Amino acid sequence: MTLDYQIDGPENEELTKPSQGGPLGADMERRDGRDKVTGSACYAAEYRPKGLLHGVLKRAPGTGAVRLSNAEDVGTIPGVRLVLQDERMIRNAAQGTAGEAPVQGVSKAEYVGQPVALVVAENFETAWHAANRLQISCEGASLPVLPENGEVDDDMQEEAITGEPATAFSDAEVFVDETYTTPALTSAPMEPHAAVAEWHGDRLTLHGSLQMLRYNRLELADSLGIEPEKVRLRAPFVGGGFGSKLGISADCVAAALAARELGQPVRVVQHRRQVFEVNTRRSETRQRIRLAAGRDGRLTGLGHEARVSNLPGEEFSEPVLQGSYFAYAAPNRLLRSDLVRLNRPAAGSVRAPGEAVGVTVFEVAMDELAGKCGIDPVKLRLRNLPEAEPGSDRPFSSHRLADCLTKGRDSFGWDDRPAEPRQRREGEWWIGTGMAAAVRVNMVMPAEARVRLTPEGRAVVETDMTDIGTGTYSILGQIAAEGLGLAVDDVDVCLGDTDLPAGSGSGGSFGAASTGTAVWLACEEIRREIAGRMGCDAQELTLSDGHAACGNDRRSLPEVLAGEPLSGRGKLEPGEALEKVRQATWGAVFSEVAVNDVTGEVRVRRLQGTFAVGRVLNQRTARSQAQGGMTWGLGLALTEGMAHDRRDGHIVNRDLAEYHVPVNADVPHLDVHLLEDLDPWAGPLAAKGIGELGICGSGSAILNAIHHACGVRIRDLPATPDRILSGLT
Amino acid sequence: MQTTLTVNGTRHQLDLDPRVTLLDALREHIGLTGAKKGCDHGQCGACTVIADGRRINACLTLAVMHADAEIVTVEGLAEGKTLSAMQQAFLDHDGMQCGYCTPGQLCSATAMLEEARAGRASHVTEDLEGTTRLTRDEITERMSGNLCRCACYSGIVAAIEKVAAE
Numbered sequence: 008m009t010l011d012y013q014i015d016g017p018e019n020e021e022l023t024k025p026s027q028g029g030p031l032g033a034d035m036e037r038r039d040g041r042d043k044v045t046g047s048a049c050y051a052a053e054y055r056p057k058g059l060l061h062g063v064l065k066r067a068p069g070t071g072a073v074r075l076s077n078a079e080d081v082g083t084i085p086g087v088r089l090v091l092q093d094e095r096m097i098r099n100a101a102q103g104t105a106g107e108a109p110v111q112g113v114s115k116a117e118y119v120g121q122p123v124a125l126v127v128a129e130n131f132e133t134a135w136h137a138a139n140r141l142q143i144s145c146e147g148a149s150l151p152v153l154p155e156n157g158e159v160d161d162d163m164q165e166e167a168i169t170g171e172p173a174t175a176f177s178d179a180e181v182f183v184d185e186t187y188t189t190p191a192l193t194s195a196p197m198e199p200h201a202a203v204a205e206w207h208g209d210r211l212t213l214h215g216s217l218q219m220l221r222y223n224r225l226e227l228a229d230s231l232g233i234e235p236e237k238v239r240l241r242a243p244f245v246g247g248g249f250g251s252k253l254g255i256s257a258d259c260v261a262a263a264l265a266a267r268e269l270g271q272p273v274r275v276v277q278h279r280r281q282v283f284e285v286n287t288r289r290s291e292t293r294q295r296i297r298l299a300a301g302r303d304g305r306l307t308g309l310g311h312e313a314r315v316s317n318l319p320g321e322e323f324s325e326p327v328l329q330g331s332y333f334a335y336a337a338p339n340r341l342l343r344s345d346l347v348r349l350n351r352p353a354a355g356s357v358r359a360p361g362e363a364v365g366v367t368v369f370e371v372a373m374d375e376l377a378g379k380c381g382i383d384p385v386k387l388r389l390r391n392l393p394e395a396e397p398g399s400d401r402p403f404s405s406h407r408l409a410d411c412l413t414k415g416r417d418s419f420g421w422d423d424r425p426a427e428p429r430q431r432r433e434g435e436w437w438i439g440t441g442m443a444a445a446v447r448v449n450m451v452m453p454a455e456a457r458v459r460l461t462p463e464g465r466a467v468v469e470t471d472m473t474d475i476g477t478g479t480y481s482i483l484g485q486i487a488a489e490g491l492g493l494a495v496d497d498v499d500v501c502l503g504d505t506d507l508p509a510g511s512g513s514g515g516s517f518g519a520a521s522t523g524t525a526v527w528l529a530c531e532e533i534r535r536e537i538a539g540r541m542g543c544d545a546q547e548l549t550l551s552d553g554h555a556a557c558g559n560d561r562r563s564l565p566e567v568l569a570g571e572p573l574s575g576r577g578k579l580e581p582g583e584a585l586e587k588v589r590q591a592t593w594g595a596v597f598s599e600v601a602v603n604d605v606t607g608e609v610r611v612r613r614l615q616g617t618f619a620v621g622r623v624l625n626q627r628t629a630r631s632q633a634q635g636g637m638t639w640g641l642g643l644a645l646t647e648g649m650a651h652d653r654r655d656g657h658i659v660n661r662d663l664a665e666y667h668v669p670v671n672a673d674v675p676h677l678d679v680h681l682l683e684d685l686d687p688w689a690g691p692l693a694a695k696g697i698g699e700l701g702i703c704g705s706g707s708a709i710l711n712a713i714h715h716a717c718g719v720r721i722r723d724l725p726a727t728p729d730r731i732l733s734g735l736t
Numbered sequence: 737m738q739t740t741l742t743v744n745g746t747r748h749q750l751d752l753d754p755r756v757t758l759l760d761a762l763r764e765h766i767g768l769t770g771a772k773k774g775c776d777h778g779q780c781g782a783c784t785v786i787a788d789g790r791r792i793n794a795c796l797t798l799a800v801m802h803a804d805a806e807i808v809t810v811e812g813l814a815e816g817k818t819l820s821a822m823q824q825a826f827l828d829h830d831g832m833q834c835g836y837c838t839p840g841q842l843c844s845a846t847a848m849l850e851e852a853r854a855g856r857a858s859h860v861t862e863d864l865e866g867t868t869r870l871t872r873d874e875i876t877e878r879m880s881g882n883l884c885r886c887a888c889y890s891g892i893v894a895a896i897e898k899v900a901a902e
């Protein structure tokens with residue numbers, strides 16, 4: 008039996024609500040933590056089927072027609088089993104939720120670094136050596152790689168105009184008109200993408216490092232030209248994804264093809280430098296922000312125009328404007344985004360696509376406006392909060408930005424700051440504070456889950472949902488424990504296997520709420536069955552401590568089950584709520600930085616985030632998610648950026664030594680406050696997303712604090728010492 | 737070539753291609769996959785193991801160079817089912833998310849405490865003569881060779897502070 012439910016409105020009366028003080032929301036140890044601290048958690052590359060062979064991908068050194076000049080010689084190196092060049096190999100990773108093959112082919116390289124061959128050998132050392140010996144050349148006309156040379160793709164244009172923005176801009180009492188740039192960014196999960204492919208007859212089992220198995224299965228089957236039913240994917244542990252593992256990656260298809268051809272299992276692990284090149288990056292952006300306001304800081308007009316890029320054939324455009332549709336009120340609005348086609352590695356979703364760079368830049372512009380108006384930055388934001396979504400007039404499902412701003416301000420001690428920049432100095436260091444609002448759209452995705460109750464009264468949660476560090480094992484166990492009145496230890500959670508019901512997958516901060524709700528529905532289904540057996544209404548049934556009670560009738564679960572297992576299935580579909588309301592998550596980030604007057608170095612001394620993210624499902628794992636996002640904001644502000652070669656577009660700094668993700672010493676203690684926010688439009692759990700919100704304001708809080716500290720306004724990210732120094736006088 | 741490796745107290749007789757790194761010997765030949773491969777180039781610290789009491793990047797050294805060493809990996813930190821104090825503190829403070837950097841963080845943190853105890857200085861040590869106090873700055877500096885993209889640094893530092901204070 009399946010309980011189907013879609014979120015059409017705020018009423019979920021027929022469904023049970025979670026209790027207060029139960030397992031849901033508790034600050035609980037990560038339930039897969041033990042496996043992780045003992046080293047027994049098994050990631051994709053660590054499966055070792057008998058006869059495993061090792062494949063190494065080989066990249067195109069240029070663009071154009073690809074030629075392998077010594078493949079035969081390489082094939083004769085002892086231990087080498089195959090030099091594979093197959094037109095079914097994929098050009099780059101599939102986009103999130105694509106559900107079909109990405110662009111395929113190896114005879115033509117469309118960006119430098121495209122995987123164009125696979126060398127398979129009996130051990131890794133031989134495969135690596137042979138891949139290095141393989142000579143590949145590319146020949147073709149040079150392709151556009153600089154945003155200023157790329158052609159605008161008219162089909163990808165986005166534009167929304169409300170009122171008379173041009174007039175508002177020209178009549179503004181106070182006007183900000185600035186252009187900002189953000190560099191291309193990368194997910195850089197610590198686990199490189201990896202696949203172990205094994206065929207049994209015409210059936211493929213692939214252990215992969217993937218975020219969204221229900222879509223990945225379709226993508227892989229389509230790439231190979233086989234039926235999805237013949238593909239089983241497994242990903243019980245995933246070493247981080249951050250968007251780069253939303254779609255299948257080159258290793259999956261290459262491993263599957265080679266394993267088929269050789270009749271032996273094959274493993275392909277991306278080299279760290281390939282992780283940068285062959286998956287998807289966040290597009291660089293150029294953003295012009297115009298803010299027209301009265302002297303009181305009230306916005307009369309706003310403009311947000313963005314230019315991003317992607318490889319020809321990719322449907323994705325970094326949704327830079329996403330937050331600008333609803334963050335601030337202004338009667339006159341101009342939102343516009345263009346995409347240019349460039350032959351750089353493909354762009355796709357990276358943690359908080361859109362807002363990560365769009366909100367970050369917009370919030371710097373708001374700081375500039377506050378300065379021009381002489382208004383406190385928190386007050387400026389409070390003054391411009393909309394009643395309903397501007398443009399569409401849709402109500403907000405819950406609007407907590409003002410709460411976040413004021414609570415964050417008070418706990419940070421914001422009001423002590425001098426209004427003017429360059430007021431506080433400690434030795435060589437300028438000290439300043441800054442803040443920003445954080446907004447992120449909230450999404451729900453289709454999800455299914457099954458919950459089985461064993462005759463002994465233990466529960467098993469089953470879905471192909473992944474835990475990429477997000478805490479899925481923990482929270483789904485807590486949800487089922489809550490729904491069935493069990494202790495969390497009496498619930499097992501099985502994830503990451505396409506043989507199980509299709510969850511939402513992990514991405515876009517929708518995983519916990521979407522798949523979590525499906526688990527809740529599955530429990531509801533079981534409750535209804537138990538209530539039926541007890542002869543009462545599901546609403547009158549109490550499940551607690553492994554017992555079911557209706558009025559005076561109280562029985563243990565084994566008694567109710569009478570030796571038979573019981574299972575329920577929940578199915579969630581996003582409903583009309585999506586259209587009826589604007590649903591989002593809210594936050595405010597405050598920061599204190601020190602800027603060295605001699606070296607231009609920035610040290611973040613404090614970073615505090617106050618977030619309203621729906622129901623918090625596990626305080627401990629939620630806090631970690633928020634801290635992760637905030638650290639990404641710090642990286643975006645200070646250290647991260649991919650450099651593309653100006654001649655051929657290749658990524659110059661494509662490893663962890665040259666692309667600087669924040670390290671321990673870069674990050675202060677991160678202070679996280681989670682505000683309870685039971686959004687009635689978010690289904691029976693009232694949960695929303697949390698993983699991405701932290702990145703959407705933290706970067707700007709730091710950039711604004713830099714300006715407050717030393718008077719330097721950084722508009723080209725990141726704020727590296729050279730850029731700060733050249734502004735310090 | 738023939739070589740031996742002593743890992744977590746067990747001696748392994750191995751026949752290895754001389755190009756095999758210590759990391760691959762552990763993961764591929766002995767079957768201890770706790771130590772992770774994040775970059776294979778000494779840039780991330782995911783492969784950190786303890787060799788004769790010192791933390792090293794197992795990807796940057798060849799297996800055959802360690803025939804006489806005592807290697808400890810994350811699998812060797814617990815005593816049977818009892819977690820080490822550091823492992824328990826990582827659980828208590830949620831010093832992990834995806835878990836991929838965690839074995840390296842744990843080995844690194846465990847050996848780092850010994851380094852500090854032995855009086856080895858770091859870049860931020862102010863007094864090179866006296867005993868090393870593991871301040872927050874000392875801990876974050878000494879742990880910066882272990883990247884965590886999930887960014888669990890707050891939890892990692894809290895866990896280490898807890899164990900260091902014991």
Ligand code: FES
Pocket residue numbers: 772773774775776777778779780781782783784793794795796
């Ligand atoms: S794998 Fe050894 S440092 Fe990254």
Ligand code: FES
Pocket residue numbers: 197246247476831832833834835836837838883884885886887888
């Ligand atoms: S826990 Fe994921 S990289 Fe550290």
